[in-house]
Amino acid sequence: MFVRLKIKFQLLWHRILFFLGLKTEEIHYIGGSETLPPPLTREEEEILLEKLPNGDNAVKSMLIERNLRLVVYIARKFDNTGVNIEDLVSIGSIGLIKAVNTFDIDKKIKLATYASRCIENEILMFLRRNNKIKTEVSFDEPLNIDWDGNELLLSDILGTENDTISKNLEEEVDKKLLNKALEKLNDREKMIMKLRFGLEDGVEKTQKDVADMLGISQSYISRLEKRIIKRLRKEIDKMI
Amino acid sequence: MSRVNQKTKICVMCGDEKVEGIIIQSGFICDKCEYEIIHTEVGDEKYPFFIQRMKKLWLKNA
Numbered sequence: 001m002f003v004r005l006k007i008k009f010q011l012l013w014h015r016i017l018f019f020l021g022l023k024t025e026e027i028h029y030i031g032g033s034e035t036l037p038p039p040l041t042r043e044e045e046e047i048l049l050e051k052l053p054n055g056d057n058a059v060k061s062m063l064i065e066r067n068l069r070l071v072v073y074i075a076r077k078f079d080n081t082g083v084n085i086e087d088l089v090s091i092g093s094i095g096l097i098k099a100v101n102t103f104d105i106d107k108k109i110k111l112a113t114y115a116s117r118c119i120e121n122e123i124l125m126f127l128r129r130n131n132k133i134k135t136e137v138s139f140d141e142p143l144n145i146d147w148d149g150n151e152l153l154l155s156d157i158l159g160t161e162n163d164t165i166s167k168n169l170e171e172e173v174d175k176k177l178l179n180k181a182l183e184k185l186n187d188r189e190k191m192i193m194k195l196r197f198g199l200e201d202g203v204e205k206t207q208k209d210v211a212d213m214l215g216i217s218q219s220y221i222s223r224l225e226k227r228i229i230k231r232l233r234k235e236i237d238k239m240i
Numbered sequence: 241m242s243r244v245n246q247k248t249k250i251c252v253m254c255g256d257e258k259v260e261g262i263i264i265q266s267g268f269i270c271d272k273c274e275y276e277i278i279h280t281e282v283g284d285e286k287y288p289f290f291i292q293r294m295k296k297l298w299l300k301n302a
Contacts, residue, residue, distance in 0.1 A: 014263070057271075061262040068265070090294035093264070094277055101278050125282045 003043045014058045039112070040066045049105050063100045064093075067115050071096050074119045081127055088123060095122030181235035188214070189228050196225060252296040253277070267297040 040048065040063075051059045075088035099118035103111055139155040146152070182190055182199075195213065198204040207225070211218040248257040251270040258270035269277070280287055 057260065057262050061264060064262065064264050086295055086298070087291055089298060090291040091282075093294050093297065094280075094290060097262075097269075097274065098278050101274075122282070129282045 003041070004047055007044050007047045011058050011062065014061060036069045036072065037066050039069055042110075045111055049103075049111065052100075052103065052105065060100055063111065064096055067096055067100075067112060068093070070112060070115060071119055074116060075123065078123050078127065083127065083130070091123050091126050092119045095119035098122065177236050177239055178232070180239060181232045184235050185228065185231070189224070192221065192224055193228060193232075196221075253290065253293045265297045 048059050048063055071089055071092035075092045078088050079085055095118045096115055099115040103114055141154045142151040143154055144152040194200050195205045195210045207218045207221045211221045248259050249268040251258050251273055252267040253269055253273035261268055261270040262274055277290055
């Protein structure tokens with residue numbers, strides 16, 4: 001009985017302030033020393049929820065205000081997502097307003113339970129949407145605009161070269177032909193080709209390096225190289 | 241008997257003077273904006289606007 005009277009008095013006070021257009025100077029800062037209005041007790045909530053279907057704005061205001069702690073509590077859980085806490089609290093508040101407006105008293109669940117889901121859902125939807133925007137790039141994204149106002153779109157520069165598929169195949173064939181041709185050379189000639197063009201380890205050595213390794217002069221390596229390449233070309237021509 | 245007129249309040253969302261709405265943390269949201277908030281999804285164009293305006297309920301200088 002006392003709780004009912006207390007709620008009635010609070011609602012009346014709310015309506016008087018509302019009617020007169022007066023604002024209380026109770027602005028609470030997130031993380032500030034001031035505390036937010038305390039959550040409603042089960043009994044208080046029941047009394048207010050009975051009046052909710054009438055669309056009473058004072059009832060809605062109280063239900064929202066007295067669940068604001070829940071918004072801050074849930075928003076803080078997402079503090080490490082890169083979105084600042086003020087934004088998270090705003091998004092959570094939107095979730096709470098949605099919750100109070102869509103709450104069905106016949107479902108027999110606590111408003112706080114339903115509101116928590118709505119607040120969390122609102123924040124998660126926002127984060128998901130934000131992440132999507134960050135990782136997605138549109139094909140129609142303008143990269144540049146010329147003097148005539150023509151846009152260069154991402155789709156304009158994307159594409160595959162005509163020989164993308166055949167190029168790799170041809171390279172494979174060339175490699176096989178070269179290996180076959182190399183078999184026709186003697187060991188020293190093979191060694192020179194492998195070292196000079198990095199056929200085994202991908203490291204191309206200079207004529208000087210190869211000359212030092214084999215104990216011959218660089219000019220001799222140069223002459224040998226020309227001769228070997230000529231021969232390889234001949235061998236490959238024969239195979240084609 | 242003269243009827244006392246209900247005072248208008250400035251909505252923190254649209255900035256218009258309205259009579260009906262909800263009061264949260266001393267900030268007033270008119271019925272029209274409240275309806276709009278409820279029917280706005282996170283991907284809607286107006287959503288970032290509501291996020292910014294909602295801060296007025298919490299921070300004096302927002």
